[in-house]
Amino acid sequence: xxxxxxxxxxxxxxxxxxxxxxxxxxxxxxxxxxxxxxxxxxxxxxxxxxxxxxxxxxxxxxxxxxxxxxxxxxxxxxxxxxxxxxxxxxxxxxxxxxxxxxxxxxxxxxxxxxxxxxxxxxxxxxxxxxxxxxxxxxxxxxxxxxxxxxxxxxxxxxxxxxxxxxxxxxxxxxxxxxxxxxxxxxxxxxxxxxxxxxxxxxxxxxxxxxxxxxxxxxxxxxxxxxxxxxxxxxxxxxxxxxxxxxxxxxxxxxxxxxxxxxxxxxxxxxxxxxxxxxxxxxxxxxxxxxxxxxxxxxxxxxxxxxxxxxxxxxxxxxxxxxxxxxxxxxxxxxxxxxxxxxxxxxxxxxxxxxxxxxxxxxxxxxxxxxxxxxxxxxxxxxxxxxxxxxxxxxxxxxxxxxxxxxxxxxxxxxxxxxxxxxxxxxxxxxxxxxxxxxxxxxxxxxxxxxxxxxxxxxxxxxxxxxxxxxxxxxxxxxxxxxxxxxxxxxxxxxxxxxxxxxxxxx
Amino acid sequence: xxxxxxxxxxxxxxxxxxxxxxxxxxxxxxxxxxxxxxxxxxxxxxxxxxxxxxxxxxxxxxxxxxxxxxxxxxxxxxxxxxxxxxxxxxxxxxxxxxxxxxxxxxxxxxxxxxxxxxxxxxxxxxxxxxxxxxxxxxxxxxxxxxxxxxxxxxxxxxxxxxxxxxxxxxxxxxxxxxxxxxxxxxxxxxxxxxxxxxxxxxxxxxxxxxxxxxxxxxxxxxxxxxxxxxxxxxxxxxxxxxxxxxxxxxxxxxxxxxxx
Numbered sequence: 001x002x003x004x005x006x007x008x009x010x011x012x013x014x015x016x017x018x019x020x021x022x023x024x025x026x027x028x029x030x031x032x033x034x035x036x037x038x039x040x041x042x043x044x045x046x047x048x049x050x051x052x053x054x055x056x057x058x059x060x061x062x063x064x065x066x067x068x069x070x071x072x073x074x075x076x077x078x079x080x081x082x083x084x085x086x087x088x089x090x091x092x093x094x095x096x097x098x099x100x101x102x103x104x105x106x107x108x109x110x111x112x113x114x115x116x117x118x119x120x121x122x123x124x125x126x127x128x129x130x131x132x133x134x135x136x137x138x139x140x141x142x143x144x145x146x147x148x149x150x151x152x153x154x155x156x157x158x159x160x161x162x163x164x165x166x167x168x169x170x171x172x173x174x175x176x177x178x179x180x181x182x183x184x185x186x187x188x189x190x191x192x193x194x195x196x197x198x199x200x201x202x203x204x205x206x207x208x209x210x211x212x213x214x215x216x217x218x219x220x221x222x223x224x225x226x227x228x229x230x231x232x233x234x235x236x237x238x239x240x241x242x243x244x245x246x247x248x249x250x251x252x253x254x255x256x257x258x259x260x261x262x263x264x265x266x267x268x269x270x271x272x273x274x275x276x277x278x279x280x281x282x283x284x285x286x287x288x289x290x291x292x293x294x295x296x297x298x299x300x301x302x303x304x305x306x307x308x309x310x311x312x313x314x315x316x317x318x319x320x321x322x323x324x325x326x327x328x329x330x331x332x333x334x335x336x337x338x339x340x341x342x343x344x345x346x347x348x349x350x351x352x353x354x355x356x357x358x359x360x361x362x363x364x365x366x367x368x369x370x371x372x373x374x375x376x377x378x379x380x381x382x383x384x385x386x387x388x389x390x391x392x393x394x395x396x397x398x399x400x401x402x403x404x405x406x407x408x409x410x411x412x413x414x415x416x417x418x419x420x421x422x423x424x425x426x427x428x429x430x431x432x433x434x435x436x437x438x439x440x441x442x443x444x445x446x447x448x449x450x451x452x453x454x455x456x457x458x459x460x461x462x463x464x465x466x467x468x469x470x471x472x473x474x475x476x477x478x479x480x481x482x483x484x485x486x487x488x489x490x491x492x493x494x495x496x497x498x499x500x501x502x503x504x505x506x
Numbered sequence: 507x508x509x510x511x512x513x514x515x516x517x518x519x520x521x522x523x524x525x526x527x528x529x530x531x532x533x534x535x536x537x538x539x540x541x542x543x544x545x546x547x548x549x550x551x552x553x554x555x556x557x558x559x560x561x562x563x564x565x566x567x568x569x570x571x572x573x574x575x576x577x578x579x580x581x582x583x584x585x586x587x588x589x590x591x592x593x594x595x596x597x598x599x600x601x602x603x604x605x606x607x608x609x610x611x612x613x614x615x616x617x618x619x620x621x622x623x624x625x626x627x628x629x630x631x632x633x634x635x636x637x638x639x640x641x642x643x644x645x646x647x648x649x650x651x652x653x654x655x656x657x658x659x660x661x662x663x664x665x666x667x668x669x670x671x672x673x674x675x676x677x678x679x680x681x682x683x684x685x686x687x688x689x690x691x692x693x694x695x696x697x698x699x700x701x702x703x704x705x706x707x708x709x710x711x712x713x714x715x716x717x718x719x720x721x722x723x724x725x726x727x728x729x730x731x732x733x734x735x736x737x738x739x740x741x742x743x744x745x746x747x748x749x750x751x752x753x754x755x756x757x758x759x760x761x762x763x764x765x766x
Contacts, residue, residue, distance in 0.1 A: 138562075138565075139560075139562075139563070139564065139565030140560035140561075140562060140565050140685065142668075497564070497565065501564045501565055501566060502565070503565060504560065504565060504566070504567065504661070504666075505661075505664070506666050506667060506668055506687060
């Protein structure tokens, strides 16, 4: 029983129903109860490459998805003005791994000599592909296959209805439009049923809370406390605006653009139809009016007649995510600023975990719940660390926001220890980030660390053995980069072609 | 493949303007993968593999006969001589349909003022050669529609699967062919009866089996290429043994160029 019909609700319904579709005839059912009146928040327009696997697994055609959700390709993020704040200060966090990453750590070799390129360009083609405005594949690449690893930017307001249609028509999910009046709890503390306005009482065995910030089940009914992390991540508000393109042939960026401001940062996401732009900021460090002025300044006149919508952010998550027979997925579980587009990926990972670990009976549910809590807790922790990493590495002194972000007491202990370690050895393949489904791989830490000018001390003696291999790998990467730049189509051209002709499923 | 003339630079064919024009045979620069239509499948399958590939501009599937494994390397001439199968799209190379007329692309190297067979006879009537090109164009035009129907049905029933071909040749050469697709017999066997009957009645089932059966021609084509490589190598070795080094190396290299 899934309560709530936003992105979290429908993605979870799709993942669970697809995984268990052969049990439906034996009585297994997925029901999604959704209020006909509550508006969908539609978090985040950025996703991770995991969404390709998730959509393929629930049986959605990529062509249909791209057409119906105004999706575009995302090949990582370009972070501007995060390190020094200068006009030419930027780096990429791409989605491709560094060349030969599983065999060879290129970071110390790049640190020792470099080859005149940024770390990203020295080890991976994707920054250059994004600079050129190219797509990560061609019209002959099969659906969900990539030439360069990619995720999507999408219109969240269209994504949930698209999934709903698929879940109900193809996967046998029962859709109940009803307002929940009361959540009924057993004497033993388990959830028993929902009293609804329009559909009477609905019972369930396992409840998934996808009710958004309201957290109707996990928060209101079961009283699981919220763990605020505003002491680590300061941003607590956002101003969002939708900006039209100059004309319908304007290039679409194939990466998220994240530009640091005086008290936060601005996201800039290109969909085929419009740009979504927003300023995420700390109300302790700036006012709403000043933030809007900064946002309008960034837009330089574009979309000046478009209204700005304010969204309040409370960074943090539930102390536990699965209690008794109720699991929270989506905003009910928590929220973090969208700096690394972690909202949808956490939904996917949680839904997958629930689907794969689906308790066979009530007796084993608590065992599974504690596993789920341990894993999910670890994931939120790593995301918070990774987001904070972007802030602690800054050298900006121009405002209190940036200075305060470096105060040691605002940095989680685990991250502090890692930063100490990384002064002497660079993060790599299997050290530290060793979970099978790790949120951010060591490669991501490398891109941010060395993109932001972090230095790991390198003893030349330790590199000698691999020097030839490293030089060859970097040379291969440059050749690969040029091949891709010559062979990939422009991003908007490929999107248009997909709308006109479609990608083949094989 | 465009059968209809889309480019305005093409000239409408007429006896006044093109009475002098002649047509050469150019099998030596023939492509290694040639688009064919459903009506050609049976003849093609008897002498070469039929596979699906994707059009580079639209991403949509088309059927093709394979005459070689690499661009610039085609056994078309051997196949035509051996089996008589000459793909329609090669027969009409340079000719297009334009409404009720025929248009030609003068930049096509087949056309010449001096060499080859004339397009029109002395009475300014279409020559035998031109008449057979007219027929080929008509068959292609109708055939592409039918073939697209066939491929559409395969795609709809999810019967198309990618095929990985890895071949080893003389001299430690490995070739990996990518971007090729065929019909999955496993998927055909999983179809429900209604779908099978529909495929049978439309004639698509026969085409699907023909395509699949033609896969064994890949091996035969590979043997052909392997034998050629061996012949070239032994010719090189013989030349090296009997003649001054400089002259023999250049003769051998020239022949090697023609396969690569």
